[in-house]
Amino acid sequence: MSTTTIAGLPGSEKLQSKAPNVAVPEMWETFKSDMKLVNPNNKRKFKIIVVGTGLAGASAAATLAELGYQVDAFTFHDSPRRAHSIAAQGGINAAKNYKGDGDSIHRLFYDTIKGxxxxxxxxxxxxxxxxxxxxIDQMVAQGVPFAREYGGLLDNRSFGGAQVxxxxxxxxxTGQQLLIGAYQQMARQIGLGNVRLWNRTELVDTVTVDGRCAGIVTRDLMTGDIVSHAAHAVVLCTGGYGxxxxxxxxxxxxNVxxxxxxxxxxxxxxxxxxxQIHPTCIPQADDTQSKLTLxxxxxxxxxxVWVPKAVGDERAPADIPEDERDYYLERLYPSFGNLAPRDISSRAAKRAVDSGRGVGPLxxxxxxxxxxAIGRLGKDVVEERYGNLFEMYERIAGEDPYSTPMRIYPASHYTMGGLWVDYELxxxxxxxxxxxxxxxxxxGANRLGxxxxxQGLSDGYFVLPYTIGNYLAPLLNKPVPGVDHPEFKAAEAAARQRYQGYLDVKGTRSPDFFHRELGKIIWDYCGMERTEQGLEKALSELPALYEEFQxxxxxxxxxxxxxxxxEKAGRVDDFFQLGMLMCRDALERKESCGGHFRAEYQDDEGEAKRDDENFAHVAAWEWTGDPMQxxxxxxxxxxxxxxLATRSYK
Amino acid sequence: MSHLSDIKLKIWRQAGPDQGGRFESYLIPSISDEASFLEMLDVLNEQLINEGREAVVFDHDCREGICGTCSLMIDGQAHGPQRGTATCQLHMRKFQSGAEIVIEPWRASAFPIIKDLMVDRAAFDRIVESGGFITAETGGAPDANLIPIPKPVADASMDAAACIGCGACVAACPNGAANLFTAAKVAHLSLLPQGQPERYKRVEAMVETMDEYFGSCTNHGECEAACPKEISIDVIALMHQDYRKAKFANRKTLSRS
Incomplete structure (x- = not known):
C-alpha cells in the first residue's frame, strides 16, 4: 500500500501518494467511484488557472472548460499552438492491441515500469x-489524421523498449498533429468564452495563502506589466528543464x-x-550552435547503427566493408537490437565515440x-515512412541520408524529474x-519512446478533470483570497524587483554567455555519465559561476x-539554482538507474547497477532558501x- | 566546415507598435557555414549586447521548422530563398561571403509589428476559434477504428494539416490574404469523415472571420511558393467550393429551424 510510512527514511511522512488502498489494477476505478463531485451548475463558480498550452495544458484547459469551470490559460508564446509538444515526431503509445500481437494494459504498464x-x-x-x-479514440474523433492502412484502419509501428x-x-x-487537435479543442472553448487566453504572458511566481495555492503572478512579455491572478486551483503544464x-x-x-x-x-x-539523453540527434557542428535537432x-x-571497427578509420562510410563495421547495438543487445531503450543506446554511442571510433568531421x-532498409523495402517505402525526417536532416547537415548514412549522437531531450505530485497530480x-x-x-528514471x-494527454484529458473536482468540491461557496491580498502584493513587488535587478547589474556578459557556461558544467558532470568526483567538482564550480552571473x-x-x-536572464537564473539541485540529487543517488548512470555503479559489462535495497524511492527536495542546502x-x-528485476534488453 | 566573411545585414528596427521604424546596418565579420540563419542573428545579438546596445527582437522557438514561431522577410522573400524551408531551417551555406542581406518583419496589415522583427499573428487564432475544430468533447468518443478512413483521404487531410501557422502565406501575398492558411485548416477537417457534421458551418464561420482581418485572394499563388510546408493552393479551391455550398446549405438549415 502506497501510503505506508517507512520508519527511518527522512521525510517519508510528508509524501503520501494518496492512491486508494486496493490492488493496483483497481485503483483508478476505485478512485473514480469514491471521489467527490462538483455539481455541473456549481462548476462555473470555480476558477482554474492553467499555465502552459502544450498537450497537457491545452487538453486540461479544454476539458475543464467543457465541464463548466472558468478557465484562464496562459502561454508565453504568441499562440497556444507553438508549445514544444509540437516538435515530437515519432508517435504515441496506446494499449489498443489492434495488431493482435499480444499487447494489453498490463503489458504497457509493465513495459513502462521496466523502461x-x-x-x-x-x-x-x-x-x-x-x-x-x-x-486514441479521443484524438481520432477530434480529427487527428493518424497514419492508416490501405483498408482504412489505423497503422502502428514499434518503438524502443517494447516488443509489440x-x-x-x-x-x-505526431506531436504537431496531437497538439493541433488539443489546441483546436481549446480554441473552441476560447471562442465560446469559457477559456480566457493570455498569450505572451509568463508566470513569474505562484502565491500561497493559508497553506493553499491562491493564484499566480505573471509578466506581460510585451509591456513588462506584472499582474496577479487569483483562482481556486492552479495547474502547471509547463514542460521540462532539459x-x-x-x-x-x-x-x-x-525553461524551468x-x-x-x-x-x-x-x-x-x-x-x-x-x-533523458536521446540517442538519435544530429551531432553538434560548430561553436555557434544554439540547439540540437532530434x-x-x-x-x-x-x-x-554502426561505427567502424578500427579506431581512426577515415574512409567514407560506403568504402568500409561490411565485416569492418561494428553494428554494436545488434551485437550487444541481440533481442532488441537497434531498438534498445534510449538510455542504453545513448551510453553505447558515447562509448563508441569515446573509444575513438566516432564518425563525421568532428x-x-x-x-x-x-x-x-532501402534495399529491402525500396526507396519509396522508406520515403513514405521517414521522408520529412530525411529532408530535415539534409537541410541541417547538408548530406543526403538516402545515399550516405545519417550521423547521430545523443543529446538532452526530456526530463523525467519534475514537481512531486500525488496520485491526484x-x-x-x-x-x-x-x-x-x-x-x-x-x-521513473527513463522514459520510453x-x-x-x-502522458501529457492522459493527465490533461483523463486524469486532472476528475481529480481536481475532489479538491474543489469542499471549497464550494467559500471565499478565496483576491488579488488585493497582501501575499499577492508582496509577490508582485518581489517580481518587479527581480526583473529590475537583472537590468541594474550592468555587468559585461550576456545571459547566453552564462547559460552556455552553465550548460557545459552540467553536461560534463551531470550528463550521460556521472561520478562522485565530477559531481563534487560541479557543485564547487556552480556557486562561483552563479555569483559571477549575479x-x-x-x-x-x-x-x-x-x-x-x-526574459532569458530570469530563465537562466532559475536554471542555475536547478542545476545545483540536479547535481546534489545525482550525488546522493548512489546507484545507477535509467538515465542516471553513476560510473561507480556498473557491472562487469558496463550495465547500470541499481540498488533497490537503499534507493527504491523517490527523492523529493524541499526548498530552504539556498539551492545548496x-x-x-x-x-x-x-x-x-x-x-523488481534487473533490467535486461539482451 | 568553412566560414563566410563580411556578411552585411540591413535589419528593420522599431521600438514598439506605435513607433516609427528604420533600417539599421550591421556587419558579421565571420560565421560558420554550418550555422543556421537564426544562429547568425544570435551572434549579432551577442555582439550588440557586448557593445551595450539592445538586441534585435525576433520570434523563434523550436528551430526545427515545426512550431511556426519564426518568420522574417529575407531579401524580400518570406522565410528566405530556400524553397519549402522555414527561416529556422535556413543555413548560412546558402549564402556567400560579402553578401548583403535585408531582413524585415512579416509585411501585412493584419500582423501589426510588436517590436523590431516580431509581429502579432493573433488573427490566425481568431479564425480557428471561430470554427476550426471538430466538436468532440472529452469522454464521448467511439473506438478509433470504428470509422475506417481510406489511406488517400487520411493522407490528403494530413497534407493540409501540416500547416505550421507561421503566416508566410500572408506575408508573401500582395493582398495580405490568409486564404492558404484558412483553407489548409478547412481542408484538414472537412476531408475527414469526423469533420462532416460541421463541414458547412465551419467553412462559413472561418471564411467570414478571415475576411474581418485579411485581404482578398486574387490567385497570385505567392502563398504556395512561400509556404515552408509546400501546402498546395488546391486547398483554396476546396474551400471556395465548400463556402459556396455552405451559403445554400446553411440557409436551408436555418429556414428549417
Whole structure:
C-alpha cells in the first residue's frame, strides 16, 4: 500500500501518494467511484488557472472548460499552438492491441515500469496504461489524421523498449498533429468564452495563502506589466528543464521557471537528476550552435547503427566493408537490437565515440544507416515512412541520408524529474497541480519512446478533470483570497524587483554567455555519465559561476517593452539554482538507474547497477532558501504488481 | 566546415507598435557555414549586447521548422530563398561571403509589428476559434477504428494539416490574404469523415472571420511558393467550393429551424 510510512527514511511522512488502498489494477476505478463531485451548475463558480498550452495544458484547459469551470490559460508564446509538444515526431503509445500481437494494459504498464528502471510509482503508471486507449479514440474523433492502412484502419509501428507494435503516428509529425487537435479543442472553448487566453504572458511566481495555492503572478512579455491572478486551483503544464544543458533538443524558450518558482514556494521537486539523453540527434557542428535537432527514434525501426571497427578509420562510410563495421547495438543487445531503450543506446554511442571510433568531421557521431532498409523495402517505402525526417536532416547537415548514412549522437531531450505530485497530480502545495513533463510521476528514471505524448494527454484529458473536482468540491461557496491580498502584493513587488535587478547589474556578459557556461558544467558532470568526483567538482564550480552571473550580467534594453534578453536572464537564473539541485540529487543517488548512470555503479559489462535495497524511492527536495542546502525527503516505492528485476534488453 | 566573411545585414528596427521604424546596418565579420540563419542573428545579438546596445527582437522557438514561431522577410522573400524551408531551417551555406542581406518583419496589415522583427499573428487564432475544430468533447468518443478512413483521404487531410501557422502565406501575398492558411485548416477537417457534421458551418464561420482581418485572394499563388510546408493552393479551391455550398446549405438549415 502506497501510503505506508517507512520508519527511518527522512521525510517519508510528508509524501503520501494518496492512491486508494486496493490492488493496483483497481485503483483508478476505485478512485473514480469514491471521489467527490462538483455539481455541473456549481462548476462555473470555480476558477482554474492553467499555465502552459502544450498537450497537457491545452487538453486540461479544454476539458475543464467543457465541464463548466472558468478557465484562464496562459502561454508565453504568441499562440497556444507553438508549445514544444509540437516538435515530437515519432508517435504515441496506446494499449489498443489492434495488431493482435499480444499487447494489453498490463503489458504497457509493465513495459513502462521496466523502461523506467523500477523508479516510478505503480499506481500512476497503471492508470496511464488504462487511459491510453481512450486518448486514441479521443484524438481520432477530434480529427487527428493518424497514419492508416490501405483498408482504412489505423497503422502502428514499434518503438524502443517494447516488443509489440503499439505506437500510433501521423507521419513524422505526431506531436504537431496531437497538439493541433488539443489546441483546436481549446480554441473552441476560447471562442465560446469559457477559456480566457493570455498569450505572451509568463508566470513569474505562484502565491500561497493559508497553506493553499491562491493564484499566480505573471509578466506581460510585451509591456513588462506584472499582474496577479487569483483562482481556486492552479495547474502547471509547463514542460521540462532539459535546456539546463544549454544544448538540447528542447525549443529555445523551454525553461524551468514556472516549476522552479512553485518549488521556491514550497512544492517539492522530485528526482531532478533523472534526465533523458536521446540517442538519435544530429551531432553538434560548430561553436555557434544554439540547439540540437532530434531525429525520431522511429528511424531505428529501419536504420542500423554502426561505427567502424578500427579506431581512426577515415574512409567514407560506403568504402568500409561490411565485416569492418561494428553494428554494436545488434551485437550487444541481440533481442532488441537497434531498438534498445534510449538510455542504453545513448551510453553505447558515447562509448563508441569515446573509444575513438566516432564518425563525421568532428568525430562526434555514429552512423544510422538506411541502405539495408532501402534495399529491402525500396526507396519509396522508406520515403513514405521517414521522408520529412530525411529532408530535415539534409537541410541541417547538408548530406543526403538516402545515399550516405545519417550521423547521430545523443543529446538532452526530456526530463523525467519534475514537481512531486500525488496520485491526484497535486503538488505538495494544496490546490497547485502539475501535469505532463512538468511533473515527475510516470516515467521513473527513463522514459520510453512515444510515452511523453501519452502522458501529457492522459493527465490533461483523463486524469486532472476528475481529480481536481475532489479538491474543489469542499471549497464550494467559500471565499478565496483576491488579488488585493497582501501575499499577492508582496509577490508582485518581489517580481518587479527581480526583473529590475537583472537590468541594474550592468555587468559585461550576456545571459547566453552564462547559460552556455552553465550548460557545459552540467553536461560534463551531470550528463550521460556521472561520478562522485565530477559531481563534487560541479557543485564547487556552480556557486562561483552563479555569483559571477549575479555580479557581471549585462541585460541591455528596458523592462517596459519586449526584451528577450531580460526574459532569458530570469530563465537562466532559475536554471542555475536547478542545476545545483540536479547535481546534489545525482550525488546522493548512489546507484545507477535509467538515465542516471553513476560510473561507480556498473557491472562487469558496463550495465547500470541499481540498488533497490537503499534507493527504491523517490527523492523529493524541499526548498530552504539556498539551492545548496535543500532538504531531501523520500517517498518509498512499493512494487506489488511487478517484481523488481534487473533490467535486461539482451 | 568553412566560414563566410563580411556578411552585411540591413535589419528593420522599431521600438514598439506605435513607433516609427528604420533600417539599421550591421556587419558579421565571420560565421560558420554550418550555422543556421537564426544562429547568425544570435551572434549579432551577442555582439550588440557586448557593445551595450539592445538586441534585435525576433520570434523563434523550436528551430526545427515545426512550431511556426519564426518568420522574417529575407531579401524580400518570406522565410528566405530556400524553397519549402522555414527561416529556422535556413543555413548560412546558402549564402556567400560579402553578401548583403535585408531582413524585415512579416509585411501585412493584419500582423501589426510588436517590436523590431516580431509581429502579432493573433488573427490566425481568431479564425480557428471561430470554427476550426471538430466538436468532440472529452469522454464521448467511439473506438478509433470504428470509422475506417481510406489511406488517400487520411493522407490528403494530413497534407493540409501540416500547416505550421507561421503566416508566410500572408506575408508573401500582395493582398495580405490568409486564404492558404484558412483553407489548409478547412481542408484538414472537412476531408475527414469526423469533420462532416460541421463541414458547412465551419467553412462559413472561418471564411467570414478571415475576411474581418485579411485581404482578398486574387490567385497570385505567392502563398504556395512561400509556404515552408509546400501546402498546395488546391486547398483554396476546396474551400471556395465548400463556402459556396455552405451559403445554400446553411440557409436551408436555418429556414428549417
Amino acid at each position: 523506467g528502471d523500477f523508479r516510478a510509482r505503480e499506481s500512476n503508471v497503471h492508470r496511464l496504461a488504462e487511459v491510453s486507449v481512450d486518448i 507494435s503499439r505506437t500510433f503516428y501521423a507521419r513524422g509529425q 535546456n539546463v544543458f544549454f544544448l538540447s533538443t528542447n525549443a529555445m524558450a523551454c 521557471t514556472a516549476a522552479w518558482r512553485a518549488h521556491r514556494r514550497g512544492a517539492y521537486f522530485a528526482n531532478p537528476c533523472y534526465t 531525429m525520431s527514434e522511429s528511424l531505428r525501426n529501419d536504420g542500423r 568525430k562526434n557521431g555514429v552512423y544510422l544507416d538506411f541502405s539495408a 497535486m503538488t505538495s502545495i494544496p490546490g497547485l497541480y502539475a501535469a505532463g513533463e512538468a511533473n515527475f510521476s510516470d516515467h 512515444a510515452s511523453a505524448l501519452m 555580479k557581471d550580467l549585462r541585460v541591455t534594453g528596458d523592462g517596459a517593452s519586449t526584451n528577450q534578453t531580460l 535543500s532538504i531531501r525527503n523520500v517517498e518509498p516505492l512499493d512494487f506489488t504488481t511487478v517484481h
